[in-house]
Amino acid sequence: MTTLVVQNVPSVPIGRLADWLVGAGLDLDVRDWSRLPDDLSGHDGLVVLGGDTVGDEPPHLRELLAAALPDERPTLGICYGAQLIATVLGGRVGRNPEGPEFGAQLIAKRANAATDPLFRDMPITPDVIQWHHDAVLELPPSAVLLASSPVCEVQAFRAGRVAWGIQFHIETTAEIVRQWAASDAAALEGYDVDAILERADAVDADVAEVWRPFAERFASIVLDPSWVAATRPLRMATAEPITDPAAIRAALAAEMRAARSQ
Numbered sequence: 001m002t003t004l005v006v007q008n009v010p011s012v013p014i015g016r017l018a019d020w021l022v023g024a025g026l027d028l029d030v031r032d033w034s035r036l037p038d039d040l041s042g043h044d045g046l047v048v049l050g051g052d053t054v055g056d057e058p059p060h061l062r063e064l065l066a067a068a069l070p071d072e073r074p075t076l077g078i079c080y081g082a083q084l085i086a087t088v089l090g091g092r093v094g095r096n097p098e099g100p101e102f103g104a105q106l107i108a109k110r111a112n113a114a115t116d117p118l119f120r121d122m123p124i125t126p127d128v129i130q131w132h133h134d135a136v137l138e139l140p141p142s143a144v145l146l147a148s149s150p151v152c153e154v155q156a157f158r159a160g161r162v163a164w165g166i167q168f169h170i171e172t173t174a175e176i177v178r179q180w181a182a183s184d185a186a187a188l189e190g191y192d193v194d195a196i197l198e199r200a201d202a203v204d205a206d207v208a209e210v211w212r213p214f215a216e217r218f219a220s221i222v223l224d225p226s227w228v229a230a231t232r233p234l235r236m237a238t239a240e241p242i243t244d245p246a247a248i249r250a251a252l253a254a255e256m257r258a259a260r261s262q
Contacts, residue, residue, distance in 0.1 A: 001223055003026045003046065005028050008032075011183060052080065075162065078166055104129055105168070108125050144157060181196065
């Protein structure tokens with residue numbers, strides 16, 4: 001099975017996630033924006049890595065996601081990739097109200113994780129590596145929350161049957177984190193960078209131990225999606241995200257009425 005991996009910026013590579021996915025039986029086709037395929041007909045899965053800011057991506061990347069998600073092609077979005085999945089489905093992304101997250105943090109599983117194919121066997125509060133300013137501020141109606149933290153509510157979600165978004169990083173190495181710290185020196189002004197790097201080093205082995213099986217389970221879904229239980233069909237976004245507060249309230253009221261009528 002060939003899985004398309006979209007590397008949005010050179011500084012955020014697939015890292016050790018490549019070894020985990022290949023070891024679990026996948027062939028990876030890693031491409032940057034200049035080499036995106038016309039469609040996903042030759043790929044059985046999709047991984048969208050981290051990047052910069054939602055809105056800067058080429059329209060064709062959104063088109064690929066918009067095709068993969070309702071087609072139930074197994075998809076995993078990491079950090080920026082997760083944010084992009086959320087916006088394609090009608091969610092809202094912006095600056096995290098509690099500020100950026102850097103380095104090793106704990107997240108906590110939510111109730112929906114108990115039955116999720118990827119998250120149900122995870123520890124309740126696994127270690128992760130964070131490196132982001134933006135966050136998913138509002139999940140799309142078709143998504144369920146799987147993990148949160150005190151600083152960022154949407155840490156992981158599932159959209160439809162076989163698409164997941166994770167705000168944190170599982171693919172990093174100690175070297176990659178150090179490169180990020182060096183390139184983001186201005187953003188880290190006032191932070192104890194040495195402490196951030198020491199903590200990231202300290203949890204590196206734990207992150208690998210916990211998230212390698214997660215990656216292997218995702219690979220098993222790419223190889224055979226049929227074992228994942230069906231969910232309600234995804235509804236794709238057909239317009240720009242609503243930002244006016246009154247319009248948001250009206251849309252939420254309409255959503256509640258529609259849910260009661262089903």
